[in-house]
Amino acid sequence: MLLSSSPATIHEVAPHMKRHAPAADRNRTPILDVLRPLLHDGALVLEIASGSGQHVVHFAASLPSVTFQPTDADGSALASIEAHLAEAALPNILPPLHLDASAASWPVTRADAVVCINMIHISPFACTEGLFAGANRVLPPGGLLYLYGPYRFSGAFTAPSNEAFDASLRAQNPAWGVRDVDDLVRLASAAGIAHEATIPMPANNHSLIFRKRA
Template sequence: MTDAPSPWTAGAAPASGARRHAPATVRNREAIVAVLRDALPPAGLVLEVASGSGEHGVYFAGAFPDLDWQPSDPDPAALESIAGWRSEAGLVNLRAPVALDAAAVDWPVAAADAILCINMVHISPWAATLGLMRGAGTIVPRGGLLYLYGPYLEADVETAPSNMAFDASLRARNAAWGLREVGDVVEAARAQGLLLERRVAMPANNLSLLFRRD
């Protein structure tokens, strides 16, 4: 494939061309892999919810060749981008993308050994996070991983000015979006039998939150 990927940010219409390019994926992927190396199972199926451009899925499938990777997204343009990156990569452990809305009651994936969800919680209505927890509590096994990455608010922790500005910009674009309180996310997870195992500070004022199904 010779066409250059189209620059893209969440919530924006893509330019012409199937593949999207989200610059943040290049900046954060190595730090995320470093956390995942000690958290993912040695084999099995990993479901990525809200895969976006699809670039993370290609990188992670390459980094963890013994795991099968299932990308997903509710946006048809994102699914097209994911398919484009998958076709170019040619990785045998990277599955074709499926349409999955985290807020939906019924998911197209019946079981997964782990779930990844990167930069969705703040760029979606709260119903999507509640649906994510419900789905994870249903399809991952006991001890299975739910991994979240992104910017959050924390009680008794000063929020970086850049994150405050980002939160304001998100809410200006969509009143249902915005940075979430870690405590609220933890409570939503606990209600579905998912317990916070670890919080990891990440570059650029982001967090990794690792949950395990009880």
């Protein structure tokens, strides 16, 4: 459940709820390096599954002319995001919203770009389907959809560590797992979104760049 929006609640409760993911510290700069040339001044960026909130704070601090809208479906994640936002006190981050990627409607109706980092392998495939459908709803023609995470390519893993990671995910939840880029491209195409580029990233991850078709 989303925390109360009253300032007293945010500043009193949020500092005790702040999460820290070491992986976010490692990958935030390589991700920013990819995103920086893709985001224009004045853009509104909708982040899906913002998690701890570390990414959105780092991006907003580095791109002061871009506005960021963090979201998550998990109440404790929303509390962590609020804690990071209260600490950073950046004017270009909007209050976090509860958003379920698989839902037929989202609380945000438009955005210039949609960013989703490390979500699709730790959620049911319905969330990935909803992500592309939602991106099609909120993006303008040419709007950016950016995905980051581990992937398979035509059924093959990029490294033994990713294959082991996939097995551990499926052991935790059979609905989870490292997704195949071929499946994502087909899903995107059906939603009116075109695959533009695949960029290798550190630690056997990749950035996937998509654009909504005109």
